[in-house]
Amino acid sequence: MKKYQKISLYSSISIFVIVFAFITYFNRAPDRIIPEGNVIVSPATGDVIHIEKANANEISFLKKGIVNTLTVQGVEPPYNIIVIEMDPTDVHVQRSPIGGEVIYQEHIDGQHKNALWSKNVTELANENEKNLIVVKNDDLSVGVIQVAGIMARRIVSFVSQNDKLEKGDIYGKIKLGSQVVIVLPEYLEINTEIGDVLVDGESIISRY
Template sequence: MRNLIKIAPEGYSIILVVSLLCLFSYCASIFFNYSWISLLSLYLFYFLLITFYFFRDPIRKIISNDDFFLSPADGRIVDIKPVDDSELGKSTKISIFLSFFNVHRQWAPLNATVIQTSYNPGKFFGAFKNKASEKNEQTSILFCDEHKNHFKIKQIAGFVARRIVNHMNPNLDVSKGEKIGFIKFGSRVDIIVPENFKVKVKKGMKVKGCKTVIGIYL
C-alpha cells in the first residue's frame, strides 16, 4: 500500500484560522462587489492549499532492522563534522536542512528512552547556515537506546520557522519511527552521535525520515 498522507495536528490551529479568513473573504466578495476582495479571497484560498501541503504528515513504514539508525527527518545533509559535546564527549554532528517543500515531522531513529530535554531560545538565522546549529532557537533531546548508546536530536528553528513542537519528556520510551516533534516551516535537524557510530551518509545527500539509514553503532 502506498504511503497515506494525513495532516499534522500541529497545523490544525493555523489551518483553522486560514480557513475562516478564506470563508470570510469569500462571503465578503459575494456581498460587496469589489474586485480587490475577490482577489484577496483567491489569494487566501491558494494560501490555504499551501498550508495543507506544508502540514502533510505521511505514515512511514520503517526498515525492520533494529540496528539501523534511521533519519529522523526529511531533507538534505548540509554538514558532517566532529564536535565535542557536553554530554556525549567527542562526537559527530550530522546536520539536515529542511526546506519549505520537505515534510517537517521528526521521528525517532531508534527504539530508545528519553534521558533529558532542553530548550534554548536564540536567533533565527537561515537554517542552511552552519551557525544556526549554535545560535538559533532550538530544542535538544538526549536519548539512550536499548544497547546503552546515547545520541541527541536537535530541532532548530530557521529564518521562517519560529515554532518548534517537541513531544518528548524525560523517561519516555519511544519506538523507532514514532513521532517526536514538528517544526513549523523551514528548519534544521542536527543529529549528534558518539565516536562508536559509523556514519553512512555524505554531505549533499537527500534523506528521508524513517527510510534513509544514517549509520550504525559499532
C-alpha cells in the same frame, strides 16, 4: 458594483484556498516505512550539508553562515555530527532515530548578538532557537537537535523527558525553514555523505 463584489469575493476565496492548501502541504506528515533491525534512521527530510567529528560536549555548527553552539548532555563524546538542511517544500516533522526513552530534553530560546571574536566581522554568533532531545536504549544514546531561524518559538516538541518512543515515531516539528542536527557516538560508521537527500524515518544513516 455587483460585478466588482463578485470579483472581490472570488479573489478572497481563491486566496483562502491557496493559503489553506499551503498550510496543509507544509504540515503534512506522510506515512513512512520504518526499517527494522538495529539501524538509525534520519530524524528529518532534507539535504545533508555538513558532517564532522566533535571531541567535547560543546558542539558548533553553522546555520546560514551563523555560528551555533550547544552543550550536549546524555551522549558521551566523541561524536559524529550530521547537519540536515530542510527547505520550505520538505516535510517539517521530526522522527525518533531509534527506539528508546527520552532521557534528556532542553529547549533554548533564540538569542542574537555580535561575534567580536569572529574573523569575519559580518558573521554573527547566534543562539538560534533550539531543542535537544536524547533518546537512549540498551545499546546506545542518540541526540537530535531541532534548529530554527533567528525568530524564536517556531519549534514544537510533542514529548517530555522519560517518554518512550518507537523508532520512526513523530516527536516534533519546526514551523519554518530549519535544520536538524543528529549527534551519534563517534564509533558508529556513517552511511550517508554530504549532498545526500534523506527521508525522515526511512533513510538509514548508521547501524549498530
